[in-house]
Amino acid sequence: MAESLDSKELFDRxxxxxxxxxxxxxxxxxxxxxxxxxxxxxxxxxxxxxxxKDNKVIGFEPWEEFPFNEGRLCPKGVKRYxxxxxxxxxxxxxxxxxxxxxxxxxxxxxxxxxxxxxAIQKAGGKDAxxxxxxVSLSNEKSYLVGKFARLAIGTANLDYNGRxxxxxAGTGNKKVFGIDRAANSWADIPKADVILIAGSNVSExxxxxxxxxxxxxxxxxxxxxxxxxxxxxGRTADxxxxxxxxxxxxxxxxxxxxxxxxxxxxxDFVSKRCSGWEELKASVAECTPEWAAKICGLDxxxxxxxxxxxxxxxxxxxxHARGVEQHTKGTENVMSLINLVLATGRIGREGCGYAxxxxxxxxxxxxxHGHKCDQLPGxxxxxxxxxxxxxxxxxxxxxxxxxxxGKSAVEMFEAADRGEIRGLINICCNPIVSHPDHNFLKSCxxxxxxxxxxxxxxxxxxxxxxxxLPGSLHEEEExxxxxAEGRVIRIREAVSPPANARRDTWILLxxxxxxxxAERFTYSSSEEIFNELRRASRGGTADYSGITYKRIxxxxxxxxxxxxxxHPGTPRLFEDHKSKHADGLFHLHTTPYRLSxxxxxxxxxxxxxxxxxxxxxxxxxxxxxxxYLVDQAPYPVCEMHPKLAQKMGFADKQLVTVETRRxxxxxxLFVTESIREDTLFIPYHWAGRQAxxxxxxxxxxxxxxxxxxxxxxxRARAATKDEAALLxxxxxxxxxxxxxx
Amino acid sequence: MSVLIKDFFIDFxxxxxxxxxxxxxxxxxxxxxxxxxxxxxxxxxxxxxTTPMVCMHCKNPTCAQSCPTDAIKMDENGIVHSSLKPKCxxxxxxxxxxxxxxxxVDQKIQQMQKCDxxxxxxxxxxxxxxxxxxxxxALFYGTREEIAALRPESHPxxxxxxxxxxxxxxxxxxxxxxxxxxxxxxxxxDEAQSIADMAMRMKAPGTDVSPKVFEGGLPMSDQxxxx
Numbered sequence: 007m008a009e010s011l012d013s014k015e016l017f018d019r020x021x022x023x024x025x026x027x028x029x030x031x032x033x034x035x036x037x038x039x040x041x042x043x044x045x046x047x048x049x050x051x052x053x054x055x056x057x058x059k060d061n062k063v064i065g066f067e068p069w070e071e072f073p074f075n076e077g078r079l080c081p082k083g084v085k086r087y088x089x090x091x092x093x094x095x096x097x098x099x100x101x102x103x104x105x106x107x108x109x110x111x112x113x114x115x116x117x118x119x120x121x122x123x124x125a126i127q128k129a130g131g132k133d134a135x136x137x138x139x140x141v142s143l144s145n146e147k148s149y150l151v152g153k154f155a156r157l158a159i160g161t162a163n164l165d166y167n168g169r170x171x172x173x174x175a176g177t178g179n180k181k182v183f184g185i186d187r188a189a190n191s192w193a194d195i196p197k198a199d200v201i202l203i204a205g206s207n208v209s210e211x212x213x214x215x216x217x218x219x220x221x222x223x224x225x226x227x228x229x230x231x232x233x234x235x236x237x238x239x240g241r242t243a244d245x246x247x248x249x250x251x252x253x254x255x256x257x258x259x260x261x262x263x264x265x266x267x268x269x270x271x272x273x274d275f276v277s278k279r280c281s282g283w284e285e286l287k288a289s290v291a292e293c294t295p296e297w298a299a300k301i302c303g304l305d306x307x308x309x310x311x312x313x314x315x316x317x318x319x320x321x322x323x324x325x326h327a328r329g330v331e332q333h334t335k336g337t338e339n340v341m342s343l344i345n346l347v348l349a350t351g352r353i354g355r356e357g358c359g360y361a362x363x364x365x366x367x368x369x370x371x372x373x374x375h376g377h378k379c380d381q382l383p384g385x386x387x388x389x390x391x392x393x394x395x396x397x398x399x400x401x402x403x404x405x406x407x408x409x410x411x412g413k414s415a416v417e418m419f420e421a422a423d424r425g426e427i428r429g430l431i432n433i434c435c436n437p438i439v440s441h442p443d444h445n446f447l448k449s450c451x452x453x454x455x456x457x458x459x460x461x462x463x464x465x466x467x468x469x470x471x472x473x474x475l476p477g478s479l480h481e482e483e484e485x486x487x488x489x490a491e492g493r494v495i496r497i498r499e500a501v502s503p504p505a506n507a508r509r510d511t512w513i514l515l516x517x518x519x520x521x522x523x524a525e526r527f528t529y530s531s532s533e534e535i536f537n538e539l540r541r542a543s544r545g546g547t548a549d550y551s552g553i554t555y556k557r558i559x560x561x562x563x564x565x566x567x568x569x570x571x572x573h574p575g576t577p578r579l580f581e582d583h584k585s586k587h588a589d590g591l592f593h594l595h596t597t598p599y600r601l602s603x604x605x606x607x608x609x610x611x612x613x614x615x616x617x618x619x620x621x622x623x624x625x626x627x628x629x630x631x632x633x634y635l636v637d638q639a640p641y642p643v644c645e646m647h648p649k650l651a652q653k654m655g656f657a658d659k660q661l662v663t664v665e666t667r668r669x670x671x672x673x674x675l676f677v678t679e680s681i682r683e684d685t686l687f688i689p690y691h692w693a694g695r696q697a698x699x700x701x702x703x704x705x706x707x708x709x710x711x712x713x714x715x716x717x718x719x720x721r722a723r724a725a726t727k728d729e730a731a732l733l734x735x736x737x738x739x740x741x742x743x744x745x746x747x
Numbered sequence: 748m749s750v751l752i753k754d755f756f757i758d759f760x761x762x763x764x765x766x767x768x769x770x771x772x773x774x775x776x777x778x779x780x781x782x783x784x785x786x787x788x789x790x791x792x793x794x795x796x797t798t799p800m801v802c803m804h805c806k807n808p809t810c811a812q813s814c815p816t817d818a819i820k821m822d823e824n825g826i827v828h829s830s831l832k833p834k835c836x837x838x839x840x841x842x843x844x845x846x847x848x849x850x851x852v853d854q855k856i857q858q859m860q861k862c863d864x865x866x867x868x869x870x871x872x873x874x875x876x877x878x879x880x881x882x883x884x885a886l887f888y889g890t891r892e893e894i895a896a897l898r899p900e901s902h903p904x905x906x907x908x909x910x911x912x913x914x915x916x917x918x919x920x921x922x923x924x925x926x927x928x929x930x931x932x933x934x935x936x937d938e939a940q941s942i943a944d945m946a947m948r949m950k951a952p953g954t955d956v957s958p959k960v961f962e963g964g965l966p967m968s969d970q971x972x973x974x
Binding site for chain 1: 883
């Protein structure tokens with residue numbers, strides 16, 4: 007039973023404070039060297055040069071030669087260097103004692119973690135101890151975590167924060183294509199004639215991708231954006247479809263209905279290259295635009311217009327992201343969109359493409375190599391005997407030493423709530439902010455007998471920990487990541503971790519050694535881990551075996567699959583019009599519309615949806631500590647349409663309290679015409695009383711186990727004086743500090 | 748041997764309001780922590796449109812004309828520079844007279860500072876910092892011919908009318924074909940052809956954003972007003 011430590015001393019030392027001063031100050035910033043690496047935020051993984059002086063990152067310089075972004079960056083990338091030597095960095099291992107953290111030696115902290123793991127497992131079985139991870143980690147670390155949890159801890163219960171991100175896309179992609187990767191590199195976007203973006207605020211979540219879309223539009227391409235909000239990209243779209251949250255599959259069924267009715271289907275492709283066409287066709291026979299318009303809250307004519315632009319196009323690119331994926335029917339939403347791509351046969355050719363835009367820094371690579379509860383490296387299935395045999399061989403173990411499928415993220419916390427999971431190691435994840443239904447998660451955290459957190463800052467989750475191990479940032483360790491387009495790229499150790507903080511890899515290897523598994527973790531460098539990952543991935547769908555560090559450096563990245571060293575890599579999948587399923591067919595699935603977990607009613611008459619701001623990344627552990635970003639977006643605001651505001655008697659900037667069946671939060675209102683009249687929007691990057699996830703629900707997609715962040719029934723009222731006072735206190739708590747940690 | 752300083756183009760419709768340009772500009776060693784480019788929200792609450800503004804580098808700069816001490820100079824490349832420190836009396840005439848609202852007088856250092864199109868970078872053949880990082884390429888550096896070829900749906904314009912004043916600028920804005928000058932009439936805003944409004948009209952037809960305006964806009968920096 008460990009409560010969150012929230013003392014003033016702890017905040018004074020570990021923040022979050024906001025930093026606005028480069029390491030060493032503004033004067034005389036002449037770097038010793040520029041290190042070519044990548045931004046740590048988001049799946050674009052833009053090339054960037056970090057300016058380094060005396061083992062300190064003191065600034066940045068654009069990296070114009072890197073082909074994806076050619077120097078372009080968003081404000082997070084520009085100011086990212088402010089995190090490295092931030093005064094809030096954890097510099098020593100911390101152990102909870104008498105309601106406080108005290109600094110400890112590595113030996114003491116690591117031994118305590120190992121003792122607790124073994125004690126909990128002795129009492130409750132191997133799986134009573136779990137591990138949560140995240141895909142801001144490099145490929146090497148993601149692979150290592152997968153092996154560490156299974157072989158060193160010996161638990162089946164390992165999962166990762168992709169479960170809160172894009173996992174419905176991966177599930178849908180595997181079902182239809184037999185492979186989980188963007189079908190094309192971004193280079194195909196500018197060549198398309200129509201671009202359909204469903205549920206992605208590209209302009210705020212993936213700013214550097216917008217130029218690719220504009221290059222298509224400069225050639226006359228049409229842009230369709232489907233989103234309950236008019237985003238900066240949607241503002242300029244040819245067609246903006248502001249649909250009701252949770253109704254994507256209905257819209258897409260009606261679009262397919264229209265494609266069929268108007269003869270905009272590639273019958274040769276669907277009959278020869280796909281399975282399930284007749285069933286799919288029959289399933290949308292009644293799905294008229296009028297039917298969908300009622301569900302989606304749209305004009306049926308608008309749906310016809312979208313179909314008329316998408317249907318007859320020669321070349322097209324369909325992009326989607328969290329807006330369609332974070333639903334209890336996320337996998338169906340994804341497959342309903344893929345149906346629009348495959349019905350027209352526009353895939354596997356120049357300018358004809360499809361992709362989910364992966365959100366996290368290594369959201370692509372991190373989800374391929376054994377980080378998930380049901381997965382082994384190379385995107386293998388942990389329950390497939392052949393797949394197990396291959397990995398057992400690479401790891402030098404017997405089958406009975408390899409755990410089977412474990413619990414997914416939310417299920418793991420539910421098991422903790424029931425007392426089945428008693429201990430947890432958490433790395434690269436801040437579930438107390440990013441997990442839905444914050445109050446539920448808080449009680450789970452408090453029920454754990456033991457929590458170890460590996461992080462570079464004292465995240466809100468780390469405040470619940472018994473042991474905190476100070477780890478490393480993206481710029482403090484060599485490795486690779488895989489960007490959202492499937493390009494494997496190199497990240498660089500620009501500087502070493504400060505003081506007594508250690509590289510994450512070192513921490514995991516030390517723990518493995520102390521858990522008695524040293525002989526299975528004998529790596530002397532990140533490259534050695536990568537080379538083992540290559541062997542482990544060989545023959546899997548995510549095959550990295552032909553990719554070497556040298557090739558990545560020489561070729562500015564290599565696209566997987568790349569099965570041998572002479573192979574050029576694969577920027578575009580499906581050029582042979584064959585899927586990666588054994589039968590080579592694209593498996594079409596019907597996606598009958600069904601309701602979200604919660605619908606509006608008299609008590610909770612409004613819809614709530616959540617998302618990102620361009621100024622913050624995920625749970626904000628990094629970006630809430632950088633002053634420039636905090637100045638632009640210091641706290642969440644609740645978006646509301648002026649008509650609704652007028653009806654409810656609210657004024658812009660008024661403090662309102664939004665309530666759901668799970669919790670409530672107070673935020674200033676931002677009255678804007680860019681949102682639907684029946685929907686509120688709150689960004690999720692903040693913690694505590696400002697966490698939007700106090701409101702969301704943990705209902706899961708039965709296929710992908712992804713929670714429904716995008717739809718909740720809610721209501722709003724004016725904030726009370728007490729609520730307003732608390733919010734003012736929270737916001738005034740933002741403090742600036744200068745100087746290195 | 749001097750490098751040719753090319754032209755600067757602002758394509759308002761592409762701006763996504765991320766302010767990467769501001770963030771990067773504020774990294775410059777000559778004005779650390781203080782951006783010289785500014786991203787405004789045109790009509791917050793009505794539209795997500797944002798507008799980046801750099802110094803337009805007028806061919807006959809009003810700031811220099813209004814300077815009582817002749818402290819503001821244009822160089823042979825047509826770049827208008829920050830005030831000369833020894834001459835500047837920080838009177839703010841430039842700040843008040845500039846039709847684009849660009850110069851900022853820093854009373855602490857008694858000098859007017861403004862965008863010089865990153866002369867330190869452009870003189871070495873690099874692009875200005877804001878252009879280099881701009882993720883949507885709402886900011887572009889090159890020749891008129893290059894941008895005309897890249898973006899055939901619009902064309903560069905550098906003639907402005909502010910009431911009676913006609914201004915020709917070194918920096919261009921991208922506008923729809925058929926519009927050859929920007930008319931800004933501060934006296935008759937119902938006919939508003941402000942920069943923001945102009946940019947909004949460039950929206951491709953078919954968007955579902957209602958054109959109605961309501962009260963409640965505020966610049967981003969005013970968000971903390973409820974405190």
